[in-house]
Amino acid sequence: MFEIVFLGTSASAPSIHRGLSAQVVIHDEYRFLIDCGEGTQRQILLSGLGFKRMNRILITHGHLDHILGLAGLLSTFMRWETIDSLEIYGGKWALERVRDLLFGVVLRGAQPPMPLHLYEIETGMFLEGDDFNLTAFPVWHRGPDCFGYLFEEKPRRPFLPDKAEALNIPVGPCRRDLVNGQPVTLPDGRVIQPDDVLGPEKPGTRLVHIGDVGRTSDLVDVCRGVDTMVIEATYLEEEAEMARQFAHMTAKGAAELALDCEAKHLILTHISRRYRERDVLAEARAIFPETVVARDFDAFQVKRSDLTKFDLHPEDGS
Ligand SMILES: [Zn+2]
Numbered sequence: 265m266f267e268i269v270f271l272g273t274s275a276s277a278p279s280i281h282r283g284l285s286a287q288v289v290i291h292d293e294y295r296f297l298i299d300c301g302e303g304t305q306r307q308i309l310l311s312g313l314g315f316k317r318m319n320r321i322l323i324t325h326g327h328l329d330h331i332l333g334l335a336g337l338l339s340t341f342m343r344w345e346t347i348d349s350l351e352i353y354g355g356k357w358a359l360e361r362v363r364d365l366l367f368g369v370v371l372r373g374a375q376p377p378m379p380l381h382l383y384e385i386e387t388g389m390f391l392e393g394d395d396f397n398l399t400a401f402p403v404w405h406r407g408p409d410c411f412g413y414l415f416e417e418k419p420r421r422p423f424l425p426d427k428a429e430a431l432n433i434p435v436g437p438c439r440r441d442l443v444n445g446q447p448v449t450l451p452d453g454r455v456i457q458p459d460d461v462l463g464p465e466k467p468g469t470r471l472v473h474i475g476d477v478g479r480t481s482d483l484v485d486v487c488r489g490v491d492t493m494v495i496e497a498t499y500l501e502e503e504a505e506m507a508r509q510f511a512h513m514t515a516k517g518a519a520e521l522a523l524d525c526e527a528k529h530l531i532l533t534h535i536s537r538r539y540r541e542r543d544v545l546a547e548a549r550a551i552f553p554e555t556v557v558a559r560d561f562d563a564f565q566v567k568r569s570d571l572t573k574f575d576l577h578p579e580d581g582s
Pocket residue numbers: 275276285327329330476534
């Protein structure tokens with residue numbers, strides 16, 4: 265299961281209701297901030313997530329509406345010791361601009377307040393957790409080295425408690441070892457194989473994030489069958505020519521990709537203030553009904569075939 269929290273959902277410039285691009289993907293103890301538009305640090309505070317463990321940042325591309333917030337965030341980290349290290353991942357061009365911003369403008373020769381690593385990514389898996397992989401894939405937009413990100417839980421075999429009970433396997437380390445694929449020897453001498461208590465392999469949840477993008481034909485394979493696709497929808501079809509010109513998506517184009525790759529759910533973001541949200545939604549839903557348009561501070565649980573919105577502030581109901 266992954267969680268995604270939208271911090272900024274506006275295209276190009278902020279609106280009264282929408283901040284600039286930023287979202288957090290959460291999995292176990294991991295938090296990945298994807299893009300960091302201007303004002304993101306305040307959105308992090310308002311969301312209640314806080315800065316703790318916000319130490320991995322994935323950049324989709326180097327346009328200013330996706331990176332300017334890094335300067336303010338680092339400036340704050342220079343005053344508050346809230347994280348142990350900061351890792352920023354992105355394509356070559358995006359990182360050049362991020363380097364200029366952070367080292368040329370913010371730090372200007374000063375030492376970063378914590379170890380600060382800029383990792384240039386290429387196509388392929390670049391981070392592996394215990395039970396998930398994070399893969400980058402190329403995305404066509406204005407400027408080079410733009411990337412999308414695919415979060416994939418590793419497939420796993422579910423533990424079957426009924427079978428374990430029938431075999432009198434005690435609760436505790438024995439069961440844990442079996443879940444981890446190791447045979448165990450019980451106190452009575454019997455050897456139990458993982459196959460005895462594990463069901464058939466089930467694929468893990470897959471969440472894909474695509475930032476600004478002007479072409480989808482090369483994305484169908486990498487996105488095939490994803491449980492949730494997050495993608496920009498800057499334009500409506502009535503301005504498809506402008507979308508082409510600036511290498512952006514229309515809501516219809518985004519929905520067609522979701523349909524073509526058999527995604528289960530679609531979340532649209534990077535919304536232009538020139539349109540009404542309901543028009544964006546209607547255009548996409550006409551093609552792909554399982555569509556939502558993200559708003560700032562929307563939070564979702566992404567599970568196999570399932571997308572559930574949840575409240576970030578259950579205690580105060582706001
Ligand atoms: Zn943008």
